[in-house]
Amino acid sequence: VDTIFNPRYKMGRPEKGMISFISQSGATLCIIMDWMAHKCYRGAKFISYGNALNTDEADLIEYLVSDPDTGVICVYMEGIKNGRKFFEIAKANSRKIPIIALKGGVSDAAVNAVSTHTGSLAGAPEIYRAMFRQAGVIEASDLEQVFDFARVLSTQPMPRGKRIQIITNGGGFGVLMTDCIAKSGMELAGLNDEYYGELKKLISDHVVIRNPLDLTGDSSAEMYIEAIKGAMADPDVDMVAVILLLQLPTLAADIVEMVSEQNKTKKKPMIIISAGGEYTEVLKKSMEDYGIPCFSYPERAAMAMKALYDYSNFRGAKK
Amino acid sequence: VDTIFNPRYKMGRPEKGMISFISQSGATLCIIMDWMAHKCYRGAKFISYGNALNTDEADLIEYLVSDPDTGVICVYMEGIKNGRKFFEIAKANSRKIPIIALKGGVSDAAVNAVSTHTGSLAGAPEIYRAMFRQAGVIEASDLEQVFDFARVLSTQPMPRGKRIQIITNGGGFGVLMTDCIAKSGMELAGLNDEYYGELKKLISDHVVIRNPLDLTGDSSAEMYIEAIKGAMADPDVDMVAVILLLQLPTLAADIVEMVSEQNKTKKKPMIIISAGGEYTEVLKKSMEDYGIPCFSYPERAAMAMKALYDYSNFRGAKK
Numbered sequence: 229v230d231t232i233f234n235p236r237y238k239m240g241r242p243e244k245g246m247i248s249f250i251s252q253s254g255a256t257l258c259i260i261m262d263w264m265a266h267k268c269y270r271g272a273k274f275i276s277y278g279n280a281l282n283t284d285e286a287d288l289i290e291y292l293v294s295d296p297d298t299g300v301i302c303v304y305m306e307g308i309k310n311g312r313k314f315f316e317i318a319k320a321n322s323r324k325i326p327i328i329a330l331k332g333g334v335s336d337a338a339v340n341a342v343s344t345h346t347g348s349l350a351g352a353p354e355i356y357r358a359m360f361r362q363a364g365v366i367e368a369s370d371l372e373q374v375f376d377f378a379r380v381l382s383t384q385p386m387p388r389g390k391r392i393q394i395i396t397n398g399g400g401f402g403v404l405m406t407d408c409i410a411k412s413g414m415e416l417a418g419l420n421d422e423y424y425g426e427l428k429k430l431i432s433d434h435v436v437i438r439n440p441l442d443l444t445g446d447s448s449a450e451m452y453i454e455a456i457k458g459a460m461a462d463p464d465v466d467m468v469a470v471i472l473l474l475q476l477p478t479l480a481a482d483i484v485e486m487v488s489e490q491n492k493t494k495k496k497p498m499i500i501i502s503a504g505g506e507y508t509e510v511l512k513k514s515m516e517d518y519g520i521p522c523f524s525y526p527e528r529a530a531m532a533m534k535a536l537y538d539y540s541n542f543r544g545a546k547k
Numbered sequence: 548v549d550t551i552f553n554p555r556y557k558m559g560r561p562e563k564g565m566i567s568f569i570s571q572s573g574a575t576l577c578i579i580m581d582w583m584a585h586k587c588y589r590g591a592k593f594i595s596y597g598n599a600l601n602t603d604e605a606d607l608i609e610y611l612v613s614d615p616d617t618g619v620i621c622v623y624m625e626g627i628k629n630g631r632k633f634f635e636i637a638k639a640n641s642r643k644i645p646i647i648a649l650k651g652g653v654s655d656a657a658v659n660a661v662s663t664h665t666g667s668l669a670g671a672p673e674i675y676r677a678m679f680r681q682a683g684v685i686e687a688s689d690l691e692q693v694f695d696f697a698r699v700l701s702t703q704p705m706p707r708g709k710r711i712q713i714i715t716n717g718g719g720f721g722v723l724m725t726d727c728i729a730k731s732g733m734e735l736a737g738l739n740d741e742y743y744g745e746l747k748k749l750i751s752d753h754v755v756i757r758n759p760l761d762l763t764g765d766s767s768a769e770m771y772i773e774a775i776k777g778a779m780a781d782p783d784v785d786m787v788a789v790i791l792l793l794q795l796p797t798l799a800a801d802i803v804e805m806v807s808e809q810n811k812t813k814k815k816p817m818i819i820i821s822a823g824g825e826y827t828e829v830l831k832k833s834m835e836d837y838g839i840p841c842f843s844y845p846e847r848a849a850m851a852m853k854a855l856y857d858y859s860n861f862r863g864a865k866k
Binding site for chain 1: 664
């Protein structure tokens with residue numbers, strides 16, 4: 229506690245991973261690194277370039293594309309110095325490596341703030357949006373979403389489709405996740421009953437094999453694992469969303485390693501949703517460290533799965 | 548750490564406060580209490596009512612309206628048993644006390660999930676939405692937003708208008724907050740220079756009194772306090788958004804108490820935006836405990852200020 233309250237802030241530094249970040253704002257980059265370390269998000273290179281006197285975002289993207297440590301490039305920008313150059317470099321590389329951008333100064337009100345901050349010309353948001361889309365740059369709507377997308381894109385395999393299987397031990401969270409999947413334009417998988425044979429041996433009669441698959445309050449780690457294995461084998465399922473409410477007394481900390489083993493197979497994209505207090509946060513950091521993206525609430529999870537699906541489509545489409 | 552890893556989850560319980568919660572889902576309510584305790588959000592009464600055999604959400608709202616501890620009522624519901632009764636009770640009380648609802652099962656896909664979970668008829672989302680609006684119930688789009696709204700509505704005074712003054716020590720966050728304010732339909736205050744006399748004595752020449760008011764990297768706690776006092780006195784400002792990036796070395800932990808003193812005046816609504824690692828989280832919990840709503844990123848903060856403004860309009864409007 230002494231170190232925590234030291235007036236000289238003890239800043240976190242993320243462990244080595246695949247997410248690189250280019251930021252036009254220095255303070256924002258400090259926060260990002262501190263926050264990533266706290267959440268156990270892993271990072272590669274972090275570059276603050278301010279008013280960009282003798283370099284620009286396009287040069288830095290080009291550098292990171294050739295960096296063997298970088299698996300995803302994130303950019304916070306307030307303006308683009310040379311639009312044509314940025315467009316060409318982003319377009320040439322966005323199929324090789326995901327590029328996620330957050331554009332500051334998309335409102336008229338922010339144009340003045342941008343001009344006194346980094347001296348950039350903020351430009352019309354519609355032009356940026358269209359340019360990002362044509363160049364294959366993934367646009368995030370806020371800073372948290374940059375990392376929602378980056379974590380899923382840097383750790384999970386490409387899905388073959390948009391059909392999601394929900395596995396849960398809480399009915400309410402299953403309902404909310406279903407709503408969020410529908411809202412994001414993704415779909416619930418119509419699961420194929422025959423792939424869940426091992427699960428059927430473990431579950432009570434009141435559990436129905438369906439979607440959301442609600443293992444209810446007496447779910448064990450074994451049931452979760454068999455349910456995940458079933459979904460990974462089931463040809464009618466493209467992605468797996470595992471809601472893990474750790475408050476329920478039948479789940480112990482060993483579930484973390486067991487779920488991580490399933491994630492290692494990299495057969496299909498998998499994400500975790502888990503919300504609560506200190507104990508939950510500790511276990512989530514541990515899963516995050518194992519390379520499983522963890523979310524607190526359904527909405528952000530569904531949007532991140534959507535971003536992964538969209539990127540897989542974009543990468544698979546003909547140029 | 549031993550207690551944290553105990554397989555029997557050590558569940559948090561929130562300290563006494565004004566937020567009450569009615570939930571149709573038991574597991575969801577457990578998570579909410581655990582999460583609130585972790586974040587230092589304060590709570591009054593928590594009621595899980597499941598399939599609602601001999602009571603319903605309308606009865607429970609009526610009970611909480613008369614509860615002296617409750618200042619805001621939050622509801623997670625999957626269906627409503629008696630629509631007319633709910634509407635009448637909500638409408639009769641929503642000007643006295645804010646009622647915030649999150650409706651589970653707003654998508655076609657979720658209707659089946661709801662029917663096996665609580666046995667409710669989920670109903671068309673458009674009908675719920677229209678009913679909430681007519682009854683003065685504030686609808687949240689996800690669980691986090693329920694608490695974004697509840698914390699602001701339970702701790703802050705009603706604003707006179709929608710003009711927000713941003714005070715920041717990071718330019719990028721000031722730009723992003725400006726975008727979010729514009730997106731939410733709120734406005735940047737066109738501040739009145741003459742109220743910031745004390746601040747002018749403290750600041751460097753490179754700081755301009757404007758909006759966002761960027762105190763820059765050499766901001767001190769004293770500058771923040773004078774900036775807040777200026778905004779509280781300035782008739783052209785209705786609400787104050789304070790971005791506090793605690794990574795910067797000139798700010799020490801004493802800023803927490805100093806900002807809390809300003810919040811106690813209750814002259815105008817004030818919220819904090821502060822993001823980062825462990826140190827930031829500890830100081831945010833402390834401010835939350837003092838009754839100042841703290842947000843990590845601009846988007847949620849702007850939406851919560853919008854909800855407060857909308858509610859103040861609703862309450863001020865003729866019946």
